Amino acid sequence: MSYEIIALLMFASMVLLLVTGQRVFGAIGFVASAAALLLYGPGAIELPFNQVFKLFNWYAMLTLPMFIYMGYILSESGIAEDLYKMLHVWFGRVRGGLAIGTIFLMVIISAMNGLSVAGMAIGATIALPEMLRRGYDKVLISGVVQGGSSLGILIPPSVVMVLYGMIARQPVSKLWFAGLVPGLIMAALFVLYVVLRSRLNPKLAPTVADEELDMPLREKLALARAGIIPFAIFFFMTGLFVFGYTSLVESSAVGATCATLAAVLKGRFTWNLVRETSMKTLAVSCMFLWLILAALAFGAVFDGLGAVKAIENLFIRQWDLSPWSIIIMMQISFIVMGMFLDDTAMLVIVAPLYIPLVKILDLGIDNQLIWYGVLYTMTCQIAYITPPFGYNLFLMRSLAPKEITLVDIYRSIWPFALIMAATIALVMTFPQLALWLPEHLNVKG
Numbered sequence: 001m002s003y004e005i006i007a008l009l010m011f012a013s014m015v016l017l018l019v020t021g022q023r024v025f026g027a028i029g030f031v032a033s034a035a036a037l038l039l040y041g042p043g044a045i046e047l048p049f050n051q052v053f054k055l056f057n058w059y060a061m062l063t064l065p066m067f068i069y070m071g072y073i074l075s076e077s078g079i080a081e082d083l084y085k086m087l088h089v090w091f092g093r094v095r096g097g098l099a100i101g102t103i104f105l106m107v108i109i110s111a112m113n114g115l116s117v118a119g120m121a122i123g124a125t126i127a128l129p130e131m132l133r134r135g136y137d138k139v140l141i142s143g144v145v146q147g148g149s150s151l152g153i154l155i156p157p158s159v160v161m162v163l164y165g166m167i168a169r170q171p172v173s174k175l176w177f178a179g180l181v182p183g184l185i186m187a188a189l190f191v192l193y194v195v196l197r198s199r200l201n202p203k204l205a206p207t208v209a210d211e212e213l214d215m216p217l218r219e220k221l222a223l224a225r226a227g228i229i230p231f232a233i234f235f236f237m238t239g240l241f242v243f244g245y246t247s248l249v250e251s252s253a254v255g256a257t258c259a260t261l262a263a264v265l266k267g268r269f270t271w272n273l274v275r276e277t278s279m280k281t282l283a284v285s286c287m288f289l290w291l292i293l294a295a296l297a298f299g300a301v302f303d304g305l306g307a308v309k310a311i312e313n314l315f316i317r318q319w320d321l322s323p324w325s326i327i328i329m330m331q332i333s334f335i336v337m338g339m340f341l342d343d344t345a346m347l348v349i350v351a352p353l354y355i356p357l358v359k360i361l362d363l364g365i366d367n368q369l370i371w372y373g374v375l376y377t378m379t380c381q382i383a384y385i386t387p388p389f390g391y392n393l394f395l396m397r398s399l400a401p402k403e404i405t406l407v408d409i410y411r412s413i414w415p416f417a418l419i420m421a422a423t424i425a426l427v428m429t430f431p432q433l434a435l436w437l438p439e440h441l442n443v444k445g
Contacts, residue, residue: 025290032297065285066252067157070259072277077263096198096205099144102127106148120149124399137204139412147416150381155183164373174438186423233258323361334379374434385413
């Protein structure tokens with residue numbers, strides 16, 4: 001049996017196991033271990049063992065539980081809810097203001113958590129009922145929450161980019177800053193869409209009644225102080241890092257500590273909060289650790305077979321594809337896979353093939369793997385909200401009020417998916433949108 005056929009069987013076996021509903025890390029790790037034993041004999045049992053030590057030598061992995069903990073404690077303690085109340089007062093008199101405020105909320109939650117789950121949970125349970133009660137169109141606001149929550153995997157500190165950085169051997173801090181400008185551009189386009197829709201059809205997004213927003217100055221100041229806490233934590237944490245006072249891991253510890261102190265000062269730091277936050281942090285952190293370990297083991301066997309060279313020969317020499325054609329084909333494959341798999345599964349499946357290929361393509365771009373990490377992450381955002389099995393679609397259905405049906409959710413996502421696709425096209429056309437900030441800040445780690 002040729003090495004090409006073996007590689008194809010490995011890939012097909014992994015996809016088959018994933019389709020049957022097996023856990024992602026279990027399917028990938030099983031195929032990697034079984035292939036190693038069948039190809040190289042009992043000595044290959046050392047392969048996954050060695051990957052464990054490689055994983056534990058990545059110092060940046062310590063940031064994962066810190067940032068996840070920070071996001072959950074701010075969410076579970078109600079500090080994020082205080083932030084939404086502040087945005088409600090600020091934007092209530094603007095046409096479509098609550099939807100715009102919700103997008104701002106999603107951006108800030110993204111900057112606190114790094115995952116789309118927290119933003120989705122807060123948006124669906126806090127923002128959606130408030131907007132429905134005030135007569136907002138349910139299709140419009142469903143799209144706002146889904147599109148806005150997807151920013152969590154692009155705006156730093158992005159946990160998905162940590163995973164990409166570990167597998168691609170790229171500095172996580174550079175990936176984070178590379179995703180910041182595209183993430184803000186995408187958020188601005190979301191806001192522009194809401195403003196235009198609200199102006200063209202005022203019935204979709206009415207203004208909030210004055211009596212709801214009229215309150216004494218003392219109450220407004222108290223609300224502003226409560227809402228400023230998440231901003232202060234984020235800017236303090238990132239400011240120390242950008243100006244070189246703390247390392248990446250130390251910054252994550254600063255963020256986690258500040259979030260804990262904020263919960264204490266608000267009088268919401270309880271044993272139940274500690275227990276719930278710790279359990280959720282442990283669950284998500286362990287999931288990512290197992291995924292990275294499985295991806296490393298699979299990649300070691302896959303690359304050892306020469307699969308990467310075979311793909312390179314097929315695309316470049318036999319099919320004579322241009323470098324940009326290959327990149328576009330990769331992006332399309334991510335969108336198709338995203339209809340059935342989540343972002344982490346997509347990455348660990350194709351990383352052994354795509355990352356080495358991107359490294360050798362002559363695109364005329366400095367830091368190609370950093371740039372491609374941003375493209376991958378943005379494509380994952382589309383995958384999150386793309387039918388039939390977009391992850392955020394079903395999460396939204398389980399969290400949203402009963403008035404919002406699955407049909408409403410499916411109808412709501414298309415304008416936001418198109419905006420995401422347009423942002424991807426911008427970053428592909430103008431790579432410096434992603435690369436300018438990390439190059440000029442000269443960040444490390």
